[in-house]
Each structure stands twice: as C-alpha cells, then as structure tokens.
Amino acid sequence: MARIAIVGAGQGGLHLAIGLLHGGHEVTVLSNRTGQQIADGTVTSSQSMYGMALALERELGIDFWEHGSPQYGAASMWIGDGEGSRMLRWEGAMDVPGQSIDQRVKMPRWMAHFEVLGGTLRYEDADIETLEALTLAHDLVVVASGKGAIGQLFARDPSRSPYTRPMRVLALTYVKPMLPREGGPAISININPGIGEFVTFPGLTLCGACDIFTIECVPGGPMDCWEDVRTPADHLAVSERLLRTYFPEEAKRIDGKLELTDEGGVLRGRVTPTVKHPVGRLPSGRVVLGLGDVLVLNDPITGQGSNNASKGAKIYLDAINAHAGAFDAEWMATVFERYWDYARWAVAYTNMTLGPPPEHMLRILKTAESDADLAHKMANSFNDPKSISPWYFDAAAANDFLAARACAAA
Numbered sequence: 555m556a557r558i559a560i561v562g563a564g565q566g567g568l569h570l571a572i573g574l575l576h577g578g579h580e581v582t583v584l585s586n587r588t589g590q591q592i593a594d595g596t597v598t599s600s601q602s603m604y605g606m607a608l609a610l611e612r613e614l615g616i617d618f619w620e621h622g623s624p625q626y627g628a629a630s631m632w633i634g635d636g637e638g639s640r641m642l643r644w645e646g647a648m649d650v651p652g653q654s655i656d657q658r659v660k661m662p663r664w665m666a667h668f669e670v671l672g673g674t675l676r677y678e679d680a681d682i683e684t685l686e687a688l689t690l691a692h693d694l695v696v697v698a699s700g701k702g703a704i705g706q707l708f709a710r711d712p713s714r715s716p717y718t719r720p721m722r723v724l725a726l727t728y729v730k731p732m733l734p735r736e737g738g739p740a741i742s743i744n745i746n747p748g749i750g751e752f753v754t755f756p757g758l759t760l761c762g763a764c765d766i767f768t769i770e771c772v773p774g775g776p777m778d779c780w781e782d783v784r785t786p787a788d789h790l791a792v793s794e795r796l797l798r799t800y801f802p803e804e805a806k807r808i809d810g811k812l813e814l815t816d817e818g819g820v821l822r823g824r825v826t827p828t829v830k831h832p833v834g835r836l837p838s839g840r841v842v843l844g845l846g847d848v849l850v851l852n853d854p855i856t857g858q859g860s861n862n863a864s865k866g867a868k869i870y871l872d873a874i875n876a877h878a879g880a881f882d883a884e885w886m887a888t889v890f891e892r893y894w895d896y897a898r899w900a901v902a903y904t905n906m907t908l909g910p911p912p913e914h915m916l917r918i919l920k921t922a923e924s925d926a927d928l929a930h931k932m933a934n935s936f937n938d939p940k941s942i943s944p945w946y947f948d949a950a951a952a953n954d955f956l957a958a959r960a961c962a963a964a
C-alpha cells in the first residue's frame with residue numbers, strides 16, 4: 555500500500571482521496587480552507603454533474619444527495635438568429651438525471667467523510683516548499699489545485715490549448731426557485747450568437763433547493779458589463795436585466811423578482827481554457843502529478859469540469875491500485891494520457907461551443923429539432939462528449955452521419 559498526499563480538497567482531490575482509502579492506502583489531504591470556511595464562503599461553481607460521474611461517486615458511497623436533491627432528466631438548447639428570434643431549439647431526455655450540489659455543501663461533507671474513513675486532513679496553503687516536503691515523505695504527491703505558484707509548476711501544452719485568452723466573462727448566480735420550467739426540470743442552454751449564453755438548471759444549496767444560472771458574456775459584447783458591479787445586489791440586478799433583455803423566454807420563469815439564495819450566491823470571473831503537461835518538476839528534481847482543473851481547465855459553458863475531475867480521479871485511482879513500482883514521471887505521463895483519451899472530447903466539445911459554430915455543428919443541432927433520437931443523443935452528450943464522436947467534431951463525418959439518418963428516415 556502506498557503513502558499518498560493530495561493537495562486540494564475539491565471535486566478531484568477528495569474523490570481520489572476517498573477512493574484511495576477504500577483501496578487501503580495511507581492518504582493525507584492538504585486544504586487551504588476548513589469545511590466551515592468553505593460552507594461560509596461564496597459559491598465556486600454551478601457543478602452540474604451527469605450519469606457517469608455520479609455513478610463513480612455512488613460506487614464510492616459518496617453520492618449522499620442522490621435522494622432528496624433536485625434532479626433534471628432532460629437537456630435543451632435554444633439558439634437565436636441574432637435578431638431576437640429562434641434559429642433552432644431541441645430538447646432530449648437524459649438517460650440518467652443530472653444533479654448539482656453546491657460545493658459549499660458537498661466538500662465539507664466529503665472532508666468529514668474522508669476523516670471518518672481514516673484519512674488525514676491538514677489545513678495548509680501548500681507552496682513549493684510544502685510540495686518538496688511532501689515528496690520526501692510520500693510515495694506519490696498529487697496536486698489537485700491550480701491556483702498560485704503550485705499551479706505554475708505545470709507547463710501549458712500549446713498543442714492542446716487553442717485559446718490564449720478567456721472566451722467569456724462569467725457571472726454565476728444562485729437564486730431561490732423560479733417558476734417551474736415548462737416540460738420539467740432540465741439543463742437549459744440558451745445561445746445568442748456573438749453576445750453570449752444563459753445556462754440554467756436546478757440545484758441544492760445551503761438553504762435547500764434553488765435555481766443556478768451562469769451568464770456567459772462574449773468579451774466586448776453587450777453583456778460584458780460587469781466592471782462596476784461590486785455587491786451581490788448589483789450582481790443580481792445586472793443578471794436580471796441581461797436575462798430579461800437577451801433571454802426573454804427564460805425570463806418568463808421569474809416570479810415577480812429574482813432573489814439570491816444568500817449573499818455568497820454570486821461569482822464573477824473568466825477562465826482561459828488551458829491544457830497542461832501532467833508532471834510538475836520541483837526545484838529538487840522530484841516530481842508531482844496534477845489532477846483536475848490544474849491540468850485541464852475548461853470554460854464552464856458545457857458543464858464538464860467537475861465531471862472531468864471525477865472521471866480523472868477514477869482513472870488515477872485504478873492506475874495507482876494496479877501499480878507496484880515507483881510513481882515516476884513516466885508512470886505519471888502514461889496515466890494522464892489514459893485520462894486525456896477521454897478528456898480531449900470534453901475539451902473539444904467545450905471549445906467548439908465557445909468559438910463561432912462550424913456549419914456542420916449547426917446542421918446537426920437543427921436536425922435534432924425534429925429528430926427525437928438525435929436530440930436524445932445530444933442530451934446525453936453532456937454526460938459523455940465522446941459518445942457523439944466523430945460526427946459532431948468533424949465536418950466530413952457529420953455529412954456521412956446526417957446522410958445516413960436521412961436515408962434511414964426516407
């Protein structure tokens with residue numbers, strides 16, 4: 555059994571840590587915040603998660619919210635024509651409902667569970683010196699946190715990172731439940747080309763059920779208007795104005811006025827989608843392995859990051875359990891490639907949604923409007939973007955795919 559240290563008590567770090575305890579390893583997790591500090595802080599994500607990732611949590615006995623939390627069994631997409639009308643709209647059933655548990659609820663619960671299972675939790679803001687010490691005392695050190703100097707240990711991989719700047723300005727908001735959605739709860743994605751997106755679904759937060767939405771604003775566009783926003787009340791007012799102006803269909807769900815779940819229910823920011831090399835080399839020459847956002851950072855537009863962190867944790871877990879030798883740089887690179895074989899689809903899926911939509915992608919989405927089976931496939935692609943390869947990602951494959959469907963339907 556191995557001695558393993560993990561820096562970062564988030565989706566990826568804690569998932570891996572708990573899995574390793576089940577495998578009999580000795581595990582230490584470093585967190586720069588206590589569970590109480592996380593619960594008392596602001597929201598960090600909209601964390602919509604889907605069947606495959608939720609099944610991995612269930613496998614470890616940590617999907618504590620399967621019963622009693624809002625679930626959504628469908629996905630829908632509306633794309634505007636740039637003049638306020640609809641270009642297309644599809645809706646499809648997801649085979650397994652999605653769910654979103656506020657990380658302020660989830661991580662403190664997982665931290666407590668990790669300790670109950672015998673893991674060691676250390677509250678420390680890890681730096682390079684900390685990593686040096688950890689590598690001396692452990693067989694493997696995993697960095698599951700991308701912020702600050704420890705994130706800089708991992709070099710950007712330009713061959714896998716097409717963007718060099720943020721593609722959206724993000725505004726995340728947790729509100730008290732809005733009017734029920736016609737057709738039932740869903741992850742609903744609304745796209746106004748050149749302006750931005752409104753992505754929403756129900757979730758569970760500190761005070762119970764809520765609705766969560768992320769407004770994704772194209773930098774320099776009319777929704778990029780957050781510079782002067784300072785308070786949660788300002789944030790809510792701007793969100794409501796943008797929602798009513800650019801997404802009037804969704805705004806019909808506002809019952810009187812929007813109300814925040816709590817003062818911590820807002821977040822603004824921007825991310826540069828980035829993929830990094832998996833091995834971080836310390837000044838001593840010793841190595842650490844990255845996991846989750848630190849290596850594969852996506853814009854949240856397609857809701858993939860938490861799911862990826864979980865799937866990555868599972869791949870690392872299986873690789874660690876199956877390994878008998880040293881956890882050296884070569885082993886680390888091999889394990890990451892195993893993960894990348896899946897994650898590259900989530901990255902391509904997300905990056906395609908951020909850029910100008912390729913013609914073949916619009917044709918597929920337009921077909922899904924009247925083709926229920928295709929809408930079903932698209933709805934389940936949030937769970938597994940690889941399931942719509944190659945035809946969603948490649949114009950020639952899309953032509954063949956659509957032609958075969960048209961033939962079958964004739």
Ligand SMILES: Cc1cc2nc3c(=O)[nH]c(=O)nc-3n(C[C@H](O)[C@H](O)[C@H](O)COP(=O)(O)OP(=O)(O)OC[C@H]3O[C@@H](n4cnc5c(N)ncnc54)[C@H](O)[C@@H]3O)c2cc1C
Nearest residue numbers: 562564565566586599600601602680846847854859860861
């Ligand atoms: C607005 C927004 C909406 C999103 N919506 C979705 C969605 O709908 N679906 C989805 O799948 N993903 C979504 N994501 C992405 C998702 O939240 C992340 O991909 C996921 O949380 C990454 O998990 P992680 O374990 O890699 O890192 P994190 O969740 O960032 O966890 C890292 C942890 O490490 C701690 N830490 C940081 N530095 C240190 C240090 N030096 N020492 C010790 N501890 C440290 C942090 O406090 C944190 O607890 C969204 C993100 C954003 C910003």
